[in-house]
Amino acid sequence: MSLPRQLRDESDYEQLPEDVAVSAHIADVEERSGFTVYYTFVIEVKTKGGSKYFIYRRYSQFFTLHAKLEQNYGPENGVTPYICSLPPLPAKIFVGNKKDIAEGRIPLLNAYMKGLLSSPVWVLLDEDLRIFFYQTTFDSERIPRALRRLRPPTRKIKKNSQHISDMERPRAEALFDFKGNAAQELNFKSGELIYLLSRVNKDWLEGTVADRVGIFPQSFVRIIKDLPEEKFPVSWLRCYFHDYDRCHIRDISLEEDVKKLPTYNELLELIRTQFPGIDVALNMKDADGDLIRILDNSDMELLYTRGKKKTHKENFFSWELHVTHCEDLDMYSNRAGENSHTT
Incomplete structure (x- = not known):
């Protein structure tokens, strides 16, 4: 079987819509705070029509995209004639400084995106690929914090376009x-x-x-x-801390999608930072209002499923978390939520 024609083939290139991404490179990395500290890549994207804009993506989003493309077009799972050799994605790294790992991935991910955007037309038109490089409203509202590798684009301001004095x-x-x-x-x-x-x-x-x-x-x-203070979209996680004599309500702000469910270890790490010096345990309520201790990711799935059935405030996670002292086993014979007050 002959190799598929690549993007550099002029006839294939003409088939592409004007808004399809044709090049992309990482301008910087930014530290973000979510269930754990993580880093996002600030990516400048150029479309066939000449538009340029920034998007913000985590390594996990690259990983998810690559898995979907392998499933659709890889030699093991793809369907003839829509099979091609995809560029290798940098492997996951589980040990090391997160910032150093993110910085080290920049040239590798740049090479990956270059290879990906030189793929056959059917790959470039793939829905998952187009969504990955699409500038969302969230992307467009953010301003890169520190563009060490790239100067930002500037805008043309029309006369009389300002409606304030x-x-x-x-x-x-x-x-x-x-x-x-x-x-x-x-x-x-x-x-x-x-x-x-x-x-x-x-x-x-x-x-x-x-x-x-x-x-x-x-x-x-x-x-x-001065300019108004920059505001980033914030989500809130409601957390009930059952101390020995009373229950405190704490709303934790996170830069995470409210639809995301963290792993047990991610959530435990976050809560430990919120209650330093305390050996905490994670819990949820059962149908009778009693506490059940969360021990692993399967319990997290149950927490998420139960939370979806409840009404909740905008920008709040649908599930509520109950935190206890790890050694306080008496809480499991009492009703949660009594004598509560907000801190």
Whole structure:
């Protein structure tokens, strides 16, 4: 069987829609806090139509995508003629510093994405692949925190597009002349007023002067009215801590999808950080309101299943967690939730 034609074949390339990703590379990694500390890759994607944008993906999402593509097109499971050789994905690493692991994966994942986006047309049109490289609303609302390897794109601001007065707009006064060394950087002179558009990272801002738009170092300006504080989507996990004499209610903020179910070890690690110095045990309530200790991932599945049947607040996980002292076995003969108060 001959090798399938690749993306570089001009006739295949013309079949692709304008919004299909044709190149992607990692600009940076960002630390995030969820059930455990993890790192996301900041990826700049370019489409066939010339659009560029950022997406944020975890290694686990690469792993899930690769498994689906192997299932659909790999030589062991694919269906002729839709079979091709997919690029190798960097293997999982279970031991080591998470940040070092993430940094070390950057060149390997760049090579993986390059190989993936050079696949036959039927792979590039695969729904799972297109969703992976699609910029979600969540992606578009986030601003890369530290672009060490890439300058961010800038925007063109139309005249009269601002519906607020100049006095209400975030702005800064230039303290020194600044002449950038790249096309994306904003040139200005001392004393000029710069209207702020976004915060690129802790050292750089994006702004506009006389219809020119670009980025510049914050140290060159005096902030008159700052940008609003950046807000990331937050989910909440309601946790009941049954102390020896009373029950405290604690809402834990996480940068996680409320549909995600952590493993038992991930959840235990999170709760230990919330209650330092306490040997904690994880629990759920049964139908009668009594506590049942959670011991493994099968219990986590039961916790999640029961939680789906209950109503819950927006941005809250559907399941509620009950935490006890590990040695306090008396809790299992008492009703949970008595004498509760919120801390």
